[in-house]
Amino acid sequence: MPTLKSEVLPVVSENDIVYVRQAVRKWAIEIKCSLVDQTKVVTAASELARNLLIYGGGGEVTLVHLQEGIRNGLRVIFADQGPGIPDIEQALKDGFTSGKGMGLGLGGAKRLVNEFDIESEVNKGTRITITKWR
């Protein structure tokens, strides 16, 4: 699958989450996502970037502009070297949280995008990839 361009953003503080949201919105507009789709992918990115910071202790967000045939897509990868997720199935369940949130972010993010992939190893880190096709 050809990659048109990519960008890496570090996430180490609250302000970086705002920056990730703005960058994702800008890219979503560039690939001509509808307003609803823009909002969905920005919200999903916001959830995952916050998880990255709060549970993963910070990490990197990579934005990738994909092209497959005639369709364009925005892929966002969230990678950290944090404690990892011991039970992914449980983590994806609505209402489950190991912190103080509502427990809706991870499962919600999955429902907001077209493709959702999660790899995690305890004490090694977590890598979540989401893709929104237009």
Add this chain to the structure above:
Amino acid sequence: MSKTQLPGIIKKAKDKLQANWVQQQFDAVGMRRDLIKTDELTKQSGDFLNQFLAGVESGNMVDIKSPAWAPALEFLNTISRQRERMGFSPSETAQFVFSLKEPLFAQLRTDLKGSPDELIEEMNSATALLDKLGLYVTEVFQSAREDVIKRQQEEMLELSTPVVKMWDGIVALPLIGTLDSARTSVVMESLLQRIVETGSEIAIIDITGVPTVDTLVAQHLLKTVAAARLMGADCIISGIRPQIAQTMVHLAIDLSAVTTKASLAEALKVALQRTGHRVVRDVDVK
């Protein structure tokens, strides 16, 4: 290392050095003649040269944090902050120190012509010293910028939380921008405070100006609603745009316990009804 000869050399050729240095600064590419006058720059250069000389005379060529260098640092601090305010870029500001190298080295070359070893040694220590001073200038410049950013952030925090009275017993909180935790607590505080002050029964929280509603924002909203309810006020959340509504459904955020409206006008209508008001339009007026 033998004792440095720099003080003697600088002292002897001070006037010439100063003249060359000022010339050097004006000739440099990107010199902001529009921002600084010749006599001001000449004076600054002369002052710094004196303080540089005093620092060098102390014999401490390595540690610019030592007391002997304090006046020089103090002076650079003032210059750096002043230039930041005047609109210089960081490199234009640091150029003030770095541009001293060329005239100084030229002088060293003339005076130590016969002894290349000494020349190299003096040049090395002078270069290291001026590099440190130049970096110090950049650091001060940076921290002056950071002060500005910090002040602006605080100003924004203050600006962003107006709670307005809509009617007797009705207050509204138009939220704008990002709802991170620091701001949310300020917002919540001022809303609850205004509910007490005005004795309001209904508070309208308008989120038209919030670009992204994720689970953290929703959680903050629900907490605010719960706190207001404990104080005897009902909340109405308004300004939920179509795309936000769809996103919230996917996130499975449950706002069914709260009255929600698409626009602030709708919310005000409900609030007026609940407080027993009726809006009547006079048919005679067009």
